[in-house]
Amino acid sequence: xxxxxxxxxxxxxxxxxxxxxxxxxxxxxxxxxxxxxxxxxxxxxxxxxxxxxxxxxxxxxxxxxxxxxxxxxxxxxxxxxxxxxxxxxxxxxxxxxxxxxxxxxxxxxxxxxxxx
Amino acid sequence: xxxxxxxxxxxxxxxxxxxxxxxxxxxxxxxxxxxxxxxxxxxxxxxxxxxxxxxxxxxxxxxxxxxxxxxxxxxxxxxxxxxxxxxxxxxxxxxxxxxxxxxxxxxxxxxxxxxx
DNA sequence: AATATTGTTCGTAATTTTGCGAACAATAAA
DNA sequence: TTTATTGTTCGCAAAATTACGAACAATATT
Numbered sequence: 001x002x003x004x005x006x007x008x009x010x011x012x013x014x015x016x017x018x019x020x021x022x023x024x025x026x027x028x029x030x031x032x033x034x035x036x037x038x039x040x041x042x043x044x045x046x047x048x049x050x051x052x053x054x055x056x057x058x059x060x061x062x063x064x065x066x067x068x069x070x071x072x073x074x075x076x077x078x079x080x081x082x083x084x085x086x087x088x089x090x091x092x093x094x095x096x097x098x099x100x101x102x103x104x105x106x107x108x109x110x111x112x113x114x115x116x
Numbered sequence: 117x118x119x120x121x122x123x124x125x126x127x128x129x130x131x132x133x134x135x136x137x138x139x140x141x142x143x144x145x146x147x148x149x150x151x152x153x154x155x156x157x158x159x160x161x162x163x164x165x166x167x168x169x170x171x172x173x174x175x176x177x178x179x180x181x182x183x184x185x186x187x188x189x190x191x192x193x194x195x196x197x198x199x200x201x202x203x204x205x206x207x208x209x210x211x212x213x214x215x216x217x218x219x220x221x222x223x224x225x226x227x228x229x230x231x232x
Numbered sequence: 233a234a235t236a237t238t239g240t241t242c243g244t245a246a247t248t249t250t251g252c253g254a255a256c257a258a259t260a261a262a
Numbered sequence: 263t264t265t266a267t268t269g270t271t272c273g274c275a276a277a278a279t280t281a282c283g284a285a286c287a288a289t290a291t292t
Contacts (some may be wrong), residue, residue: 006124006143006165007140007141007143007165008144010236011140011143012140014137014140014143015138015139015140015142015143015256018134018135018137018138018139018140019134019138019139019140021130021134021135021138022131022134022136022137022138023129023131023135023249023250024128024130024131025123025250026131027123027127027130027134027212027228028123028124028127028286029133030207030212031127031212031215033198033209033217034216034217034218034269035216035218036218037218040268041268041269041270042268042269045269047195048123049123050204050250050251050252050271051251051252051253052270053251053254053269053270053271053272054250054251054252054267055269056269056270056271057249057250057251057270057271058250061249061272067166072195072258072269074258074259074260074268075258075259075260075268075269075271076144076267076268077268077269079272080217080218081217081218085218086217090213092193093209093213094213096143096146097148097205097209097210099147099150099151099204100150100198101149101150101196101199102150102151102152102153102196102197102281108165139279139280141280148240154258155237156238156239157238157240158237158238158239161239161260166238166280166281166282167281167282167283168238168241169240169241169242169281169282169283169284170280170281170282171239172239172240172241172242173240173279173280173281174280174286175239176240177279180269182248188239190238190288190289190290191236191238191239192237192239192291193238193240225277
């Protein structure tokens with residue numbers, strides 16, 4: 001690396017999405033939201049083994065990553081997937097994994113060998 | 117949540133993989149490895165705007181997440197994708213996103229409305 | 233043996249993450 | 263008006279993350 005070398009915008013965005021997915025509570029929240037029409041805070045909290053303050057924090061992170069949105073419906077708060085950004089996350093991750101790993105040589109008697 | 121409620125094994129694993137993807141340097145490393153047959157530490161370092169000690173640390177995390185492997189080829193170290201675990205990550209993420217977001221009601225004049 | 237090359241590990245520092253309980257705000261209900 | 267319900271925010275603490283330079287280890291070269 002010389003100087004000023006930065007990351008691409010796509011890679012930054014992909015990392016941001018992946019980071020948001022990088023906690024089992026947040027995976028569980030998203031999984032729940034993907035399958036539910038109704039999605040109040042309390043319903044989400046009930047799915048998780050953590051305090052409501054912590055749930056609120058995870059929801060905030062998902063919101064800041066753009067993956068969900070919430071709106072107040074007094075006295076409750078309704079959450080759901082942000083479909084536009086969700087589609088972007090899916091696309092970025094899809095492209096990333098579409099880049100298949102390089103084919104390995106057939107005569108690898110040694111299973112542990114790498115990139116031979 | 118009552119007591120003892122934990123996360124599923126799959127969700128834990130998915131979060132572990134996602135967390136490993138949650139930094140632009142690691143995304144860049146993986147992207148590079150996916151397209152290269154040759155992959156010494158030095159080649160990876162050249163792609164990144166960070167010190168070698170930091171690169172080494174990111175590689176260690178990717179190794180611990182199971183996404184890559186390395187082997188010594190004195191005096192160099194060759195890295196590559198761990199294809200078995202890579203396939204598992206792809207599968208888990210694929211299943212996760214295959215769970216499509218719930219359809220939104222048609223009469224949503226308000227674009228910002230959520231889960232109505 | 234002395235030197236160079238290649239990466240890892242160590243020690244350190246700054247920041248972020250994760251988690252909780254308590255306090256708070258806002259509305260609804262009594 | 264008082265009380266209950268629903269979530270967020272605050273303050274704090276412990277742990278993990280990110281980053282760097284310096285030191286180190288291992289092999290290769292001179």
